[in-house]
Every structure is written in structure tokens, then in C-alpha cells.
Amino acid sequence: MVYRLLFVCLGNICRSPAAENIMNHLIKEANLEEQIICDSAGTSSYHIGAAPDRRMKSAALSRGIEFRGRARQFDWFDFKQFDLILAMDQENYQNILVLDSQGVYKNKVRLICEFMTQHHEKQILDPYYGGRAGFDKVIDLLLDACGGLLEEIRQNHLYF
Numbered sequence: 001m002v003y004r005l006l007f008v009c010l011g012n013i014c015r016s017p018a019a020e021n022i023m024n025h026l027i028k029e030a031n032l033e034e035q036i037i038c039d040s041a042g043t044s045s046y047h048i049g050a051a052p053d054r055r056m057k058s059a060a061l062s063r064g065i066e067f068r069g070r071a072r073q074f075d076w077f078d079f080k081q082f083d084l085i086l087a088m089d090q091e092n093y094q095n096i097l098v099l100d101s102q103g104v105y106k107n108k109v110r111l112i113c114e115f116m117t118q119h120h121e122k123q124i125l126d127p128y129y130g131g132r133a134g135f136d137k138v139i140d141l142l143l144d145a146c147g148g149l150l151e152e153i154r155q156n157h158l159y160f
């Protein structure tokens with residue numbers, strides 16, 4: 001059985017593609033490519049089809065993390081397609097839940113910061129209008145969160 005993860009932010013050009021690529025990096029290291037699949041999306045339509053933000057890509061590459069993908073918008077069908085949907089901040093979280101008016105998929109939607117073990121931030125805030133330090137911070141927080149998430153999936157969702 002394959003476990004499917006969807007990372008969601010606002011534009012799908014900075015935080016959620018960083019989360020997707022960091023998670024893929026960790027999955028590859030753990031040899032779990034056949035078991036866990038990742039994708040990312042934005043709640044907005046602002047950047048549909050766009051390449052990742054080059055500042056985000058460069059911050060990831062400087063840690064040895066490959067960066068791929070094109071922006072797409074979150075779609076209602078994603079609720080069905082994915083096992084876990086991970087929002088970067090409270091606004092993303094609320095914007096996803098608004099699309100699930102019956103609350104059928106609420107349990108699939110979580111804030112990614114819940115999985116951090118070394119940081120205490122409650123959200124991963126948008127680095128778009130800031131400098132390089134903000135992008136580096138996003139990578140630090142996501143490495144922590146994705147590491148915790150991988151551990152949680154290994155313990156509770158993979159069956160060999």
C-alpha cells in the first residue's frame with residue numbers, strides 16, 4: 001500500500017514545493033520511494049504553472065536538496081487522492097477546510113508544524129517578501145517537520 005502526502009501553501013512556489021522536495025529527499029535516503037508518494041499545491045491560483053521561486057530553490061540546493069515541480073492549485077479531488085494533507089500555516093489550513101463544507105476530510109488535514117521535534121514554531125510563514133534568512137529558516141523548519149513526519153508514517157502507516 002502506498003501512503004500519499006500533499007503539502008499545501010498559498011502560492012505553491014516556496015514552502016509547499018520545499019516541503020515536497022525535502023520529504024522526497026528523506027524518503028530516498030530511507031529507501032521508501034515505493035511506499036510514500038509526495039505532491040504539493042497552493043490554495044491560490046496566483047502562480048499556476050510557474051516554476052518554484054528561485055530563492056527557495058537556491059536555499060534547498062545549498063543543503064543538497066534537489067528541487068523540482070510546477071505550481072498547481074489545490075483541488076477538491078485532492079481530499080480523496082491523498083492520505084494526509086499538510087498545511088504550512090493557519091490561513092492555508094482554514095482555506096483547505098472551507099472546501100470541505102461537510103467536514104468529511106477534516107481528519108486528513110493537519111498543520112505540518114505538529115510533526116516538528118526540535119522547533120516550537122506553530123506555523124511556517126510565507127518567506128516571499130523577505131530576505132535569504134527567511135528562506136533558510138523555512139528549510140530548517142521543514143527538515144525538522146519532514147523528519148518527524150517520516151518517523152510517524154514509518155511507525156503508524158507502513159506495513160511490510
Ligand code: 4NP
Pocket residue numbers: 009010011012013014015016042046126127128
Ligand atoms: P508560498 O509563498 O505560499 O510559500 O508559495 C508565496 C508565494 C507567492 C505569494 C505569496 C506567498 N504571492 O502573493 O504571490
